[in-house]
Amino acid sequence: xxxxxxxxxxxxxxxxxxxxxxxxxxxxxxxxxxxxxxxxxxxxxxxxxxxxxxxxxxxxxxxxxxxxxxxxxxxxxxxxxxxxxxxxxxxxxxxxxxxxxxxxxxxxxxxxxxxxxxxxxxx
Amino acid sequence: xxxxxxxxxxxxxxxxxxxxxxxxxxxxxxxxxxxxxxxxxxxxxxxxxxxxxxxxxxxxxxxxxxxxxxxxxxxxxxxxxxxxxxxxxxxxxxxxxxxxxxxxxxxxxxxxxxxxx
Numbered sequence: 001x002x003x004x005x006x007x008x009x010x011x012x013x014x015x016x017x018x019x020x021x022x023x024x025x026x027x028x029x030x031x032x033x034x035x036x037x038x039x040x041x042x043x044x045x046x047x048x049x050x051x052x053x054x055x056x057x058x059x060x061x062x063x064x065x066x067x068x069x070x071x072x073x074x075x076x077x078x079x080x081x082x083x084x085x086x087x088x089x090x091x092x093x094x095x096x097x098x099x100x101x102x103x104x105x106x107x108x109x110x111x112x113x114x115x116x117x118x119x120x121x122x123x
Numbered sequence: 124x125x126x127x128x129x130x131x132x133x134x135x136x137x138x139x140x141x142x143x144x145x146x147x148x149x150x151x152x153x154x155x156x157x158x159x160x161x162x163x164x165x166x167x168x169x170x171x172x173x174x175x176x177x178x179x180x181x182x183x184x185x186x187x188x189x190x191x192x193x194x195x196x197x198x199x200x201x202x203x204x205x206x207x208x209x210x211x212x213x214x215x216x217x218x219x220x221x222x223x224x225x226x227x228x229x230x231x232x233x234x235x236x237x238x239x240x
Contacts, residue, residue, distance in 0.1 A: 006166070034227070043213065043232045044167075093166050112228060114159070114167040 003027055004096050006115035013084055014123055021079045021118045023094030029074040030096035034112065035067075038091040050077045084122045093117045125150045127216050129231035136204045136238050144199040144234045146188075146214030155217035156197040157228065158188055162210045170212075173197060184208070204238045211235050 003026040013019050023033055031052050036044040048058045048069050056069035066088075068080040077096075081088055095112040126149045136142040148154055155174050159167040171182025178190045188199045199212060214231040 004166075041235075043230050046227060046230075049227065091164075095167075111157075111169055111172065113169070116166040117164070119164065 002098065002111070002113045004094065004113045004115040006092075006094055006118050008118060009116060010119040010121075012121045012123065015085055016083055018080055018082045019084055019120060021081075021092055021094075021120075023077045023079070023096065023115050025075045025096040025098075025113070028096075028098045028113075030077075030098065031074065032097045033071060033077040034095045034097075035069060035077075035079050036093045036095070038093060038117075040091075044093065047079075081120065084120070086122045089120055089122045091117050091119050125216060125218055125229050127214050127229050127231040129212075129214055129234045131234050132232075133235040133237065136236070138206050138238050138240050139203050142201050142204045142208070142236065142238070144212050144214075144236060146197045146199065146231055147195050148197060148214075148216045149195060150216055154197075156188075156190065157215040157217075158182065158186070158197075158199050159213045159215065160184075160210050161213065161233075167213065170199070206238045206240055209236055209238045 005024045005026055007022045011019055033050040035047045037047050038044050046059050047062045048056045050056045050069045050071040052071045052074050058064045066082055071077040095114045097112050128147045130145055157172045158170040160170050161167045170186050171180050171188055173180045173190045181187045186201050188197055190197050211233050213233050215228040218227040218229055
């Protein structure tokens with residue numbers, strides 16, 4: 001259980017094009033999903049928190065018009081990198097938090113389940 | 124401010140020896156602590172968590188971690204390392220500001236664990 005998928009797993013695109021990355025929770029409902037960016041040999045950088053049915057909350061320094069996030073259902077969030085440039089090349093990882101039961105301290109509620117990541121290369 | 128520190132960029136251990144990956148934290152209130160592992164070009168996998176209760180937490184793949192409140196540490200350990208344990212390990216603490224409905228994880232910088240045959 002608690003499987004999160006990402007599609008595509010890798011993508012190569014030309015500069016100036018837009019790329020959409022999907023994040024799906026396969027066997028649970030996720031009210032909240034997170035989008036991270038990871039540079040080589042570095043830790044995860046939280047880009048934004050995505051809540052189902054509402055606007056995403058972006059971290060300081062992350063351009064919301066460039067990184068469009070849509071969380072249309074309890075099992076799907078998408079990240080669209082608009083007008084991609086080579087500096088956007090990175091490993092993008094999503095995670096999802098099990099909707100579960102609030103206060104379920106011992107259960108899955110406090111865990112984030114991670115997707116396998118998407119390697120984006122912009123030429 | 125809440126923070127997590129992993130003081131070692133890399134840890135080298137011979138196969139069969141015990142391993143320790145260090146993590147210290149700074150939070151207000153009681154911490155919720157996590158360890159995740161990342162294999163090359165892969166997403167993160169949950170190893171274990173501490174929320175309350177026994178200070179020694181057992182997790183996946185034979186790993187365990189010891190919560191030490193006085194030292195504000197949550198070191199990851201394994202009695203006998205395997206070559207397949209070689210990966211990047213992240214310690215994280217839950218941001219307590221957001222409450223149960225909207226919290227974030229604060230991440231350490233990661234420690235590369237290399238197990239040599």
